[in-house]
Every structure is written in C-alpha cells, then in structure tokens.
C-alpha cells in the first residue's frame with residue numbers, strides 16, 4: 001500500500017466497483033475490503049434489479065417508489081435513479097452480465113411486491129452474484145486499481161471539515177495512514193449490529209460510526225427495513241432470504257391453521273407488521289409460505305437456490321410449507337449525500353447502502369437498491385473528475401501534501417486520532433455499535449415527539 005492515491009474506495013460491493021469503473025485510467029485508486037472480496041451483500045441479492053423498461057412506465061415506477069417510501073423520498077433522487085436505469089443496465093450487459101430472457105430473446109421482466117407492473121431484471125435467483133462477479137472481475141483487470149483485502153478502515157483523516165484520507169488496519173494488525181484527493185465510503189449496511197439479519201455479520205455500519213464520531217451529517221438513521229420473509233431457523237446464523245419475487249409469482253402466506261391472513265404483495269414494512277401480528281396471535285415463531293401455490297412454472301427452475309437451501313434444511317417446498325419470519329434486511333438511512341453522492345465534508349463521498357441520498361424514503365421498494373447503488377456510485381466518480389478538473393485549472397495542489405512525510409504520532413496530533421483505540425478492534429466495534437444504536441434511539445424519540 002502506498003502513502004497516497006488519487007482516490008480511495010472503502011468497499012468492493014456494487015457501489016465501490018462501479019465507482020472505480022467510472023474513474024479515468026490515469027487516476028491511481030486504492031480499493032479496500034474488510035474481509036474477502038466476496039463477503040459483501042451485493043453478492044447476496046436474489047430478486048433482481050429494476051429498470052425503466054419503457055418511457056411509458058416512468059410515472060408508475062416513480063409512484064411505486066414514492067408510495068413504498070411513504071412519500072418521504074427525495075423526488076429529485078428518485079427521478080435521477082429512474083432516468084439513469086436503462087443506461088446502467090446496458091453498461092452491466094456490456095460487462096457480460098446475463099439477465100433472464102424470454103424464448104424470443106427479449107429481456108424477461110419479473111415482478112415483486114409493491115410494484116404495479118413487471119419491471120425487474122433477474123438472473124435466476126442470484127442476480128447480485130451475477131452482477132457483482134462481473135463488476136469485480138472488470139475492476140481486477142484495471143491496472144490503476146490496487147485492491148487490498150482484509151484491510152479495514154478504522155478512522156478518517158479529517159481537519160476543518162475536509163477529508164484528507166483514511167486510517168486502515170491491515171491483515172497483520174498494522175496501522176497505516178493513506179492520503180487521497182477523494183475518499184468514497186461504500187461500506188454497505190448495518191445488519192451486523194443486529195442479532196437477526198440477512199446481511200453479512202461483518203457489515204457493521206463502520207462508515208456510519210466514523211461519521212458520527214467526526215460530526216459528518218447523517219439522515220434517517222432509524223429507517224431500517226425488516227424483510228418479511230426470511231427462512232426460519234433455530235440456529236444463530238445469517239438469515240437466509242426467501243425473495244419477494246416468490247410471492248410476486250404467486251406464493252401465499254398461511255397462518256397456523258393453513259389460512260391466508262394477508263395480502264402477500266403489501267410493501268415490506270406493512271407486510272412484516274402483518275406477519276408479526278399473526279405470529280403473536282397464533283403464538284408461533286414463524287408463519288408458513290406456500291410455494292406450492294405457484295403453478296405456472298417449476299419452482300426448482302425459477303428459484304433453484306431458494307429451493308436448494310430449503311432442501312438442505314430439510315424442507316421440500318414442492319411438498320410442504322416453508323417456515324418464514326421477518327428479519328433486519330436493509331438500511332434506508334445513512335450518511336447524508338447530495339445527487340453527486342457528496343457528504344457534508346469536503347472531498348468525502350458515500351454511496352451504496354451506507355449513504356442516504358433519499359431514493360428510498362422511509363421504506364425501500366424491492367429491487368431498487370442495486371440500481372440506486374450503481375447510479376449514485378457513478379455520479380460520485382463523475383463528480384470527483386469534475387472537481388479535479390476545476391482544481392487543475394486553478395493550479396491547486398492536493399491540500400494534504402505537507403502532511404505526507406509526517407510520523408504516525410505527528411499525524412495523530414494533527415487529525416485527532418486515538419491510536420491505542422484504533423488497534424483494539426473488539427472494544428472499538430462495541431463502541432461503534434453503541435454509537436449507532438444510540439443514534440437510532442435518538443431519531444426514534446425525535447420522531448415520536450414530532451408525531452405527538
């Protein structure tokens with residue numbers, strides 16, 4: 001790892017990768033990941049990715065996104081995502097991403113809950129893996145990108161509302177300070193701070209905690225999405241998601257007596273509430289999902305990975321009900337950013353699930369997050385290039401140059417780093433988790449007070 005780069009990207013999910021792919025070849029980029037490249041939620045996305053398949057669907061796509069978000073979405077962000085969607089999908093196909101097609105060769109559009117029409121592209125039920133493997137492969141081919149796995153961002157180098165770089169702890173437990181003209185936080189969601197989540201446990205909202213420590217603006221930290229249908233298990237492990245598209249294609253939800261008790265296509269938050277109510281009424285730990293109600297195709301062909309997971313857990317969805325329970329799934333809030341994915345701190349950007357650009361409002365519409373991550377990561381890269389162009393024209397040097405050769409202890413004094421705590425990941429993790437929980441509580445209390 002060098003001392004300085006043009007851009008540092010923390011995270012190698014779809015957001016981090018797409019930003020790297022939109023930076024010019026003459027920019028030196030450092031990309032770091034907390035664990036291995038594959039341990040990111042982008043790999044786990046099952047259902048698909050939305051697209052504006054036809055200009056006539058604009059109003060309906062916009063309205064579905066706003067309705068699911070309880071009309072708390074930022075309209076300009078929703079508009080930007082929808083209008084950019086077709087171009088992004090074409091780019092993905094250019095990288096070799098293979099979406100399902102109809103027998104005549106046209107793209108096949110599926111549907112998920114709260115969408116009023118079919119507008120979701122998918123690759124079997126492993127859309128995220130298909131997209132992420134292709135994007136990561138493309139990034140690995142870029143000679144200007146240095147990838148460092150098992151390298152954890154533990155602090156930001158901030159001074160006078162300006163971000164000069166980050167502090168990382170490498171796989172050998174060594175601390176390094178790394179400088180850059182621009183820093184992109186693409187560290188994903190917060191599922192790792194929950195007991196029951198569909199996310200990787202390593203995704204613990206690290207960027208969020210750093211922003212809280214450094215006074216960087218956050219937004220709606222209490223807007224956390226619970227997915228209504230995750231596979232119920234007695235084991236303490238990452239919850240396996242049974243995608244919304246299963247219900248979109250006709251699976252029904254049944255109570256303990258085998259009776260339907262709700263509209264399976266309600267938005268996620270409302271459906272989760274209905275399921276939790278039913279579980280309380282029935283005194284059960286789960287409700288049943290009836291995949292046998294899907295008769296128009298073979299579920300093992302359309303949902304091979306979901307069926308395989310059920311079989312591995314001893315349930316045959318072709319013959320019996322699948323036990324499902326709500327679990328933490330997605331984070332709508334996050335680090336406040338504008339349309340360029342710029343945070344409230346100079347030279348610091350955030351995109352993907354860690355940020356809040358307002359697309360999702362209070363509740364995310366299914367299959368909008370891969371798209372949102374890609375669109376706004378691209379915006380971040382393009383904005384960095386624009387800023388660099390202006391700086392070059394004005395003849396300005398990177399502002400951190402005078403600090404490049406300083407020792408770690410000198411830098412600690414300049415950037416207010418608590419070096420001892422940065423080495424101690426266990427205590428630091430616990431503190432970070434508490435910081436996020438306290439912020440969620442604070443926002444919930446404020447919301448309750450405003451509602452009174």
Ligand SMILES: Cc1cc2nc3c(=O)[nH]c(=O)nc-3n(C[C@H](O)[C@H](O)[C@H](O)COP(=O)(O)OP(=O)(O)OC[C@H]3O[C@@H](n4cnc5c(N)ncnc54)[C@H](O)[C@@H]3O)c2cc1C
Nearest residue numbers: 011012013015034041042045047048153187188352353370
């Ligand atoms: C089970 C499941 C199913 C889903 N299905 C869908 C779907 O069908 N459609 C859809 O649109 N969305 C879906 N989503 C949501 C979507 O996958 C995510 O919102 C999206 O992939 C987030 O991408 P990201 O790049 O922001 O983060 P991620 O892909 O999670 O990547 C985070 C990256 O940050 C790195 N990182 C974290 N902390 C640090 C640190 N301190 N230092 C260095 N690196 C760090 C990680 O190592 C990782 O590389 C699903 C999510 C889950 C969990």
